[in-house]
Amino acid sequence: MMKSIKAIITAMFFFGLSPLCFSENGSFIHPGALNTAVDFRKIALEVKEGHQPWSSDFALLRTNTHDSPDYTPHPVAAIYRGTAAGHPKENYSLLFNDAAAAYALALDWRVSGDNSRAERAVYILTQWANKLRSVDGTSDKFLAAGLYGYQLAVAAETLRGSSAFSISQQKAVRNMLITVFAPMNVDFLEHHNGAKTDHYWANWDLSNTASLMAVGIYADRKDFYEKARDYYLDGNGNGALKNAAWKVYPGGLVQWQESGRDQAHTLLGIGLAGTICQLAWNQGDDLFGAYNNRLLGAARFVARYNSGNSVPYSIYHNSDVTQSVISGVARGEKRPVWALFYGHYVQVMHLSAPEMKAAIMNEGNEGGGGNYGPNSGGYDQLGYGTLTFLH
Secondary structure, eight states: OHHHHHHHHHHHHHTTBOSOOSOTTSOSOSSBSSSBHHHHHHHHHHHHTTOTTHHHHHHHHHHSTTSOTTOOOOOOSEEEEOOOTTSOOOOTHHHHHHHHHHHHHHHHHHHHOOHHHHHHHHHHHHHHHHHOOEEEESTTHHHHHHHHHHHHHHHHHHHTTBTTSOHHHHHHHHHHIIIIIHHHHHHHHHHGGGSOTTSSOHHHHHHHHHHHHHHHHHHTOHHHHHHHHHHHHHOSSTTSHHHHEEEEOTTSOEEETTTTTOHHHHHHHHHHHHHHHHHHHTTTOOOTTHHHHHHHHHHHHHHHHHTTOOOOOOOEEOSSOEEOSOOOTTTTOOOTTHHHHIIIIIIISOOOOHHHHHHHHHHOSOOBTTSSOSSGGGGSSOBOHHHHTOO
C-alpha cells in the first residue's frame, strides 16, 4: 500500500499536480469534463510508450501553433459576434483562438507533464477572466456564449489539480464563467431570444447546453449541470435529443434536425451532442444510451451520408422552413467529431456502428482549432479526439 501511495505522490509531482483534485462538496468528479484523471494517466502512458494512434495525434497537437508556451492571448472586455447595421465590429475570433490555445496547452500538460504549458494555459484563462465582462452582438451572441463558454470551462477543468492553477485564479475563472456565460446559456434555453421555440437550429440549443453543463462541472454548480442534462433529455427546443434526432428509421438510423440545411452545421450539432454526452458520462450520467441509443442512430446517419453513402430522408418542417431533400452542401467536410462516438459506442459499449469506423478512417488523426481552417467553424470542437477518446 505504501509503495502505491509513494508512486501516486511521485506521479503528482511529475505532472505538477496539486492534491486538490476533488470537489469540496463531493458532488462532482474532478477532473471530469471530456476526460477523467484515469483517462489522462492512460493517455500519458500510451504516448510515453510510443503506442499508436495516440503518439501520432500527440505529435499533431505539438505541431499546432496554439500549443506553445509562448502563446500570446488577446483578451478584451467585450466580445462581439454577428454583423448588422449599428452593431460593433466582430472580434470573436480573439476568443475562439485563445480558448483553443488554453485547451491545447492544458491537454499537452496532462500528457507530457510540461508545467510551462500548464502555466501558459492558466495565464490565458486568467487574462480573460480579469478582463471579459460581456458577450454581445446580434442573436449570434448566444452562439458565442455557448461555444466559447463550454470550451473555456473544459480547458479550466482539464487544468484542475495543476500546481500552476492557484485557488484565486480558479475562482477568477469560475466567476467569469458563472457571471458572463452561464446567464446567457440559461436565458437562451428558456427564452430562445424571444423567438418561437422551434425557430433556432439544433446547434444553438446544443452549444448552450454544453456550456451550461461544462460550467456546472467546473464551478461545482449542480443546478447548472442538472438544468443542462434535463434540457438535453426533455427540453422543448430543437437541441433536445428527441427533436435533434427526430426521425427514427427501421434498422436504427435517425435523421438529424439540420440534415436538410447543410452538412457543416449538421456535423457541428452532432459533435456538440457528443460533447454533452461525454461530459455527463464522466459525471456518472449515461446520456449516450438515452432513448435506446438514439444519438448513436443519428451519428450513424450523419457519418454514413458524409462518407458518400445514401440515407433515408423525410421532409423536415418547422415554423421557419420546409426542407424536402437532404442537403449536399459541405458534404464530407472534415471535423474532429468521430473519435468520440467510435470510442464510446464501439470500443466501450461494443455496439455495431460500421459508419463510425469508416468515418474515423476518413478523418485520420483528429486535430484541434487551427487544423481545420482559420474561420470559426474550424474551432467549434476542441478536437484531438484520437488522443483523448480512443481506447
